[in-house]
Amino acid sequence: MLAGAGSAALLAAALTFQSLGYAPCELCILQRWPHLAAAIIAALMAVLGWRRWLALLGLIAAATAFGFAVYHTGVEMKLWLGPQHCSGGVSGLATMSTGDLMAALEKAPVVRCDEISWSLFGISMAGWNAICSAGLTALWAACLRGRKRVAGLA
Incomplete structure (x- = not known):
């Protein structure tokens, strides 16, 4: 339950920052999906009593x-390239007409994945x-390990 609550807290923090005007980039939104899954898993565990596979x-x-x-942190630190469409790259720039360039710029997302906004x-x-997710990963692993111990004693 604590691990699921941790994922829910990270989601709440992300939505709070978004409500304060920090628009998420594509990679920010991608990071939310696993936390949403973990929060739902914990809720199912509590409500339905499903325990066998939920820790895994x-x-x-x-x-x-x-x-x-x-991955996103590495993109921000310029350790590796992020997705071209959210890291400022426009492919084929040299061969584009002015109209094509304007169309590409209009479609480009406002929030870049390779810039730190906060x-x-x-x-x-x-x-x-990443730090909080590492802690939650360790907590879920401890839950899984504890479950195996309890199952071994029964």
Whole structure:
């Protein structure tokens, strides 16, 4: 339950930042999906009493969120390239007509994945998500390990 609540808290924090005017980029939105899955998994565990596979599914969701957050953090730090359509790149720029260029610019997202819009102690939102997701991954793993121990004792 605590791990699911942690994912719900990260989602709430992301939505709070969004309500404060920090529009999410494509990678920010991608990072939300695994946390949503983990929060739903925890809710199902509480409401329906499903326990057999839920810790494993929660672990997979949190580890996926961690992977997305590390990838996004690397894009922000310019360690590797992000998706071209949200990292400022426009392919075929040299061969585009003025009209095609204007059309591409109008379709381009406003929020870039490779720019940090907010940070705390030098760590971006994606970096904080990676840190929190790593903790949640460890918590889900502990839940899974504890479940195996209890099953082994029965």
